[in-house]
Amino acid sequence: MLRDRLVSLSINHPRWVFVSFLLFAILAAVQIPAIQVDTDPENMLPHDQPDRVYHEEVKARFGMHDMIVVGIVNETHPAGIYNPDSLTTLHQLSEAILSLEGVIRQDQMALNLVDNITQEGLGTIRFNWMMAQPPENQAEADAIREAVERLPLLQNTLVSGDHQAAGIYVPITHKSESYRLSQEIQAIIDTFDSQDRFYMAGLPVAEDTFGVEMFIQMAISAPLAGLMIFVLMWVFFRSFVLITAPMIVAMGTVIITMGLLIGQGYTVHIMSSMIPIFLMPIAVVDSVHILSEFSDRYKPGEKPRQALQEVLGHLFTPMLFTSITSAIGFASLAFTPIPPVQIFGLHVAFGILLAFLLTVTFVPAYIMSLSDKRLAQLKDHSLQEDDNSRLGRALSLTGKLSVKSAKPLLAIFMAVILLSAWGVSQIQINDNPVRWFKSDHSLRVADRVMNSHFSGTYDAFLVFEKNLSQPPHAQLTTELTRILQENQATAEQQLALQEMLSEAENNDFDRFTSDLGALLDQASYLDLDNETLWLDLLDEVERIQVEVKYFLSPEILDYMDRLMQTLQQSEDVGKVNGLPTLVKTVFRELNAGDDTHYRLPDSARGVAQTLLSFQSSHRPDDLWKMVTPDYLSSLLWFQLSSGDNQDVSRVMQQVADYMAEHPLPDGVSAHWAGMSYINVVWQEQMVNGMLNSLMGAFLMVLVMMIVLFRSIKIGLLAMLPLSITILFIYGLIGWIGKDYDMPIAVLSALTLGLSVDFAIHFLERARAIYRATGSWPATVDEVYKGPSRAISRNAIVIAIGFTPLLLAPLVPYITVGFFLATIMAVSALVTIVILPAVIQQIKDKDRLFGGQQEA
Template sequence: MLQTTLVNLSMNRPRWVFFGVLLLTVIAGLQIPSIKVDTDPENMLPADNAARVFHDHVKERFGLHDMIVVGVVNDSAGGIYNQQSLSELQQLSDAIVQMDGVVSQDLMSLDRVDNISQEGPGTIRFEWMMKQVPTDQAGIDQIRTSVERLPLLNNTLVSGDGKAAGIYIPITQKSESYRISGLIQTEISKLSGNNQYYISGLPVAEDTFGVEMFIQMAISAPLAGLMIFILMWVFFRSFLLITAPMLVAMGSVIITMGLLIGQGYTVHIMSSMIPIFLMPIAVVDSVHILSEFADRYRPGEDPKVALKEVLGHLFTPMLYTSVTSAVGFASLAFTPIPPVQIFGLHVAFGIMLAFVLTITLVPAYIISLSPKRMAQMKDHNIDEDDNSFLGRLLIFTGRFSIARAKGLLVLFVLIVVGSAYGVAQIQINDNPVRWFKPDHPLRVADRVMNHHFPGTYNAFLVLDKTGDLRSGLEQSLQTRAAKEGVELQQKLDSVTAESFIEYTNALINLFDQLSYDDSDHETLWLDLLDMTEKAQINSKYFLTPDAMTYLDGLQTFLDDSEYVGKSNGLPTLLKTVYRELQGGAADQYRLPSTAAAAAQTVLSFQGSHRPNDLWHMVTPDYRSTVLWLQLSSGDNQDMNRVLKLVDGYVADHPLPEGVKLNWAGLTYINVVWQDEMVNGMLNSLMGAFFMVLLIMILLFRSVKIGLLSMLPLTVTILFIYGLIGLSGKDYDMPIAVLSALTLGLSVDFAIHFLERTRAIYRECGSWEQTVAEVYKGPSRAISRNAVVVAIGFTPLLFAPLVPYITVGFFLATIMAVSAVVTVMLLPAVMEMIKDKDSLFGVKPGIKESIHD
């Protein structure tokens, strides 16, 4: 009923079809200018994801910001310790702090940090490291000496080899990083020295990718469309005829993207690839119709007759392929990654839209062509076309598959076994910086900066001390008061301060006053005052010797490992300041021996020009602290190694009682969303696989044919991912998403092949004749499709962004492999099945009547 209605509408009311499609396209197209771009990988996680919530909370508590890192490199003998390099560094730093979006008070550069030295016995001096650039080499050498003796700065602001200096630029929002990096580059272009400048950091890499992604989308999608258009002309030799599938592809893409944008969704890294994923699927069914129409139609005949015949036997397989492909992508809605969910659902919508447009717009377009133009179409008579290279190759393939069925089955089994081994070798890994080609300025900057410095990738190790301080103190105070027969609860209830520090300060004042007012219990009040003071000191947990010793041990362990370039934290600050307070000798570089001494050390630091730097390391109540880890690699695998390293240390050195450990930072967040995506993709792929199998069994009404239809899909998925594992290619975001495309396109060819094979066998009743017919019409359409899409997307191989190259290569590979498996493996398997009548659902009586 649906088939008849749509076919009649397209053939009898073509103008209605044109107007309806044009109207939808215009309405959708009007939504596109309101596009909102979001390239932040952090948004791969839901807003309520525990890791993301904690990461945001840590940034707020410690006043941390995402950073752009600018490197100044000078490879001369003296490195950056020369007047010109230091002058340019200061000039650049002065310009950057004036830029909107830069957190100027937290910018770190040689001219904006303190030199810490001893003023005199027990006193300390804080002076700008480089208030002015020295005019002589002696002054410059003094800066070098000062930097090298300050662990907080050495190998962070200046590399250990002295060849590079860094400017760490905190920014208010990650989305500002591309704009700010552009302003920085403008300032760099004004400098004329012999220094090299590099801009790096995850925020700028992610934001730059977003900008270049949309430029690439605007280039690659049209180029792919042009290539597909040219290839279809090679096959069909009629520009007028092949315009129809291009209209279907363009309409499907514009309406789908317009729907996504019109609903208010931001266009993320995933959804930006919708045109690339949707175009081959939208073109595939159109090429099937064109291929068979070109084979059936002869100039001068009524095109409606040929179209009705073609649509009569293609409608069902096209519906099947569209439904199964849509199911494959819709299964992504069950992943825990919001952008992937939106991507999957909209591609599924686009697939079904392309199906409707294919069976309405393509026939309407063909019917609307004048007889004169139809007569210009090259005659693709099947019998005549058998002499073409493609025709001869397919006939040979059919005969070879039947004659060498057993050998082919053994070959494909070996391929599957080898592919399964390759799948086991797959390594899950991603790094946004690697989304750029090796010669991209950001990749070059990443290599240079991480060669000179301990690392430009940040991770934050957070330790929190838990426990109810107030109730514990009150219980201790009441126990002591009870010994004197004094009721204390009413006095404690009179103190209403919220924070523990304010609460204990109020108690100290209270007990001090009571020691004067109540001389009979003076000893008690003085004891309670002393207990409260000690509790207040001990409440500042990360100033206590035990806490500092544990944290220092963990930090030393990490610094000695091969995966962490350097760490900075509260122990580094305490040891540095304490050394100067004790005289400045190297052997005094140690932690204060008591909490009171640690508190005094911290108090001394508060006299610096950057006192708020302390609160980037510890909270004001000293109950939470953070270690800043600098990593030279942003790869998930390397971050995971650091996580395991810390887990191992904690297993051997258990955390102090009541202390919890957690992670934050962009490098860690990338690991979280990547793991979520991979597991989600795997689950959705498995679920979609069995869903498609069930659909195949129901649609074909045959378990055997349903299982046969899954063979190309199974072999293609194993082969593609086996190839990934054997080649050493990391399993990253684009590879993960290709699983849905593999499922959709691989089953497409199998459905067309099996549906036409079953229909032809039911008509002729002869397996030999069926094979001969299948390798003329259906196999030719499948082959044309594979060639058109596989070669059509080769322009993606020349894209400057790695995900586009990956998609282009594997898209072509998927098409080629699934087509080869379909036209070679399926006939070989069916040849081995003796009872063809049972396989194709032919009843004995029907077979006899056919032979009669």
Template structure:
């Protein structure tokens, strides 16, 4: 207060210096980055993608419910749209899947297949459209994936180079759609575009929601304090807190993820809460003609401990997020905690400096308006409503405590009904174009959500070791018999070490041995021929996924999942082989089956290499046939759906063990979402529990009384129980926004209790230990400050309910609920519990004159 100019200058410099970092912002909306780069599931997911050349995909749906999709106009539009998408920057054109970009597989004669484009050019007649429909209906891999089974919709799967360009590509696709001369409905969805679009709209919404919430908070404070200059102070404090925190985060090189983007929304109420207590106390105390420094000094003397400990408990609540295994959540918790400490410093320094720097006339007018408001209220009612309500819990404590117990019982039941579930697409409101597209396309197709079940042989190393031992024995025996060889096994083996995979290495090795046969005598030829047989045998053994029994296992697993209704559809190498086998044999449905021999499988694969898109095969199997993948399509991206699929696969494998030497792993965006959200929930629960214990210890230390420490935790406990109980009762899933708000509820719910108990202890000194008289004093200015705070924050964040993004709505509802519930519990439950045993909580010396 004696150095106001210095305080303002330091604050301004900090805001300018750190605010200058904000334009360097780097945005990351990829939920995959919720996991650390070294997390095993993420490593395996990336390995699967690299092994099979898999990409994130957008899904474009075209729907014609009147004529169906198989008419010249619709198919021509589909063809034009496909060609346009292929030309877009960032699209992996070679892997794009569309009716206008895949093969028509049909028999050209016995043992011969014709591979032609399904739609070589835009059809002009209905006869051409009918031909295409007939061809599609013969190809099971396309039904449910590229065309709906009712023939009313077609889909284009658009692989993209990276997720962060999906919103841009979706906009370019929409621009092309608007040029098509067709009445069909088009929809664009897929997890990448949902995530990227959420990132774009998230920051647009942030630019609207944060200022709007600030405006409503400002108007609410203006209503209570009746002084424009005075209420500017908390808003400046909140802005400075947000700018310095975000500036530091960006300046230190952290990307702004979905989590950290919500830091401003979270910091706004936290930054304002303490300052509202200070200003409320100041406004109640100040009288025209008073010395502002003396009044503010008395206020800070009284509120220093509550302000300090409420800030520290809030900081602890968010620091607990550092114990979670989710890096963006750790960053979120760390910088929210930093912002809380900045808000604390500004509350203790800037608010007093700003207040005493105001003109006396301004403060006097504020005081006169306050007095006029109080006199008006007194004229209407000799006793304030708050004072009357304050006597209720002390006069009927058992009723209040009984109501609290009942609330906890109901909440406990509700908590048991909570389901842990999330789906990034559901972060949009139901009428959002992404959500509409998701509902329409997943109702018609096998699913726009994908996961990959990857299988790999674990015996390759053992088989190679066996080959090495056999070759070494063979060469050693030849040497004992005096057979002269120009080369050694080690040299042959090392000469092929640069081949890209095991199959290629064994093939190169066989070729090298075959060349050697023409340069040696008869005895050496016999040795090399034996070695060549061993290499060819090993090569055959390692090509696990050319074995009919292994492919049959994949096919049976797929059929089981589809029959159970757990997935929309799955495709694997077995589906490719069955399709080619049918056309090679007869073209009749009866031959849509796996060949009975490995050579028969190899023949179908060799035939597929003549297709227009031979590299599609390597999306299902590696070139050495030691690994294979199954593409699983899901009509829902919910965690619970993916979890049930994983459990079903585990149960099937337990009942029908994998072929010897095989193991299975999951990959794909839907599976990764399940993993990071599971780790987040587990981490959040641990963080909440650990922070609860730390805050309890802090409360006991603050009040130097175990019972008061436990009492201070009551609003926190009841608030969390009530909010999550209601959530379970109304069927709201426990998702990412809800999990993160746990920390906010821990930090804010205990604040009012600290102020209430601390002011009650101070009031006891004024009333010479009369606890009921002290309680009456607390239900004057201190309780007014609590109510003002609760109203300001609750009302201030209600505008978030109009946001188009569900997480913002969730934040708005939770913030309002946390503030309102914790205030009510503080003002009703705490006095009731205290009145049951006042000496236990307040000391043996307290008494009552009532």
């Protein structure tokens, strides 16, 4: 039998247990220096997830890059940012950033790196650098302001509408460079003697900074929590001998589990960084149960072997089942579609089972290695403290109250359950990586300030695509063949066209149509008798050449323009930039230059001519950020002042509503991309996945409880603390207005483990005592002298032990610390107060527990 083998190994060969434990710990520890941290929310989705694949495709198609947004704010000067000193500082900072490694220089945007578009004469425009040199006086600064205000693409993007802030958009080679670059940019800023204030914002820098601070916090929080638990256990038990074993088991469990994760090549995500925090309480709880029972049974002077065998014989099964049920709770996270959550759940499940194995081997081996003197000290610090202690008296009163006032207590808890259910209905699913920092963090401050001035530092892209019924080459061939047939062309003419098509054949459609057009034009001169036919074919080539470049069409541009204007009236949308804005701006300057000509051209040829003029600018490739070179795909760049999922989802719904009322043209589709959209996707998948895994794990735990107790009734009773705790915790989240985010989502797994642990130990001991006494009052009295004390003490130690997390600068750690303590408190309270009250209402206790009838 597994139990007997493990007990025999630990009691008879303690040195082998120590050596094996040490070797595994060392092997795991040497893996930890290879740790790699990853806080990229994109990796919350599998690499082949369709939305993620499309997002990456859009970035490649339009040459989009992750960006750091640097803001310069001046709220004191009458001209705001448009004063010579501020613009000089902006110019110097922008030029300095260009020299940094990892910056994509040609795509950086700032006032010194964009064009001022002006009219050179009717039909001619000029492109001059907006700020080639810093202004020397206020008049020059005012001229820059006037120029920016004439260019909708720049207004409220590069300079805020209130004139108090200017931005530098710094595209970077990879988002993992964000933190390093932000530090180097800050070092440049620190060299300026300026009255301006500087900020850095954007999802990439927030995510990468979180990764750095998470790494630091991971190295601080878990040891601090461990130290706090150690101190509290010493305060309770006053014996280093007693508390050493649980702490070694807990630390060993954490080291081996993290070493395994890192050794397998997994990166440490925000979830896996919390593995030590989740494992610590679970690993400590089982060890304390063994020491508590042993200190009761052991008598000084005797050999500890017999007492250990009795303790492990009594506790092995409930500890095994609590470990398995806790592991099931976390392993169920493997069924979520979020890879970091899967890895987190599976490794915590492994750590829980490892903690059980170490508890039933290392702790007995540790006790066997103690001298008689130390064993006597262990007995002197028995966990079963005097009934006259404060905790003893409180628990004794609680037991009596639970039985005598069962109905009022149950009525109160029913009211709490109803309020909790209402709270659950108020929960909002929402997340935003910037909110992972405390409100006074520099990134949160920057986020508030910059989004109060600018249109928004959060990006989302709406991509329009034209789906052609057939490839352009085939479409052109089909139409030309049709014209030949309509004109009853001769075989010679058909052969001549085939030769032209073969001669002009080229994969690039523009080159193909250009060469074919030249051949047709030449044929119209050489074959004057059939000039009309060749010119008709030439006209068809030119028509299809424009038609397949769909986003040159004024009709689709007008649709996009009307959508942009409608959405910009929404409070949720800061600004929308797109191809229509560029076309209207250039078209205005090609004509009279006044606002009456700020419109779209009447024909596709006019649009093409407008864009051809733009490509004479200093930044011609900016066009391909808005439309692909084949003109079959175009995007709108949404600037949002909030990256919260709720806000982004609301914008998406507004777009959907508009398209429902104004259907897209035939063959045109629209899809979302951008990091703000990706955050919405993984959050929705996480919530649905967590719900499914929680329901599945709940049913599995219920089956485990019925199998363990061999009783449906007791199995259901064991699930009561778990059910109430889950409902209360999520009700509390709704009451306080806390958003349902990633850390909150995984708390259900921890609730499953800890709540069931307390219930199993309480019910197992209650059943054993009832069978021995045959009396429910006697059972209650005895239960509140033993198991209730162990449960209460464990709850207090763990709950208070993780209070250092409340001082962390990262919100997810604070969230976990607070709710972990709440889970411990609620699950312990329900176990020692509500369970006895519910059992009190069951009349046939003899049938419930399988004992004798009450006296």
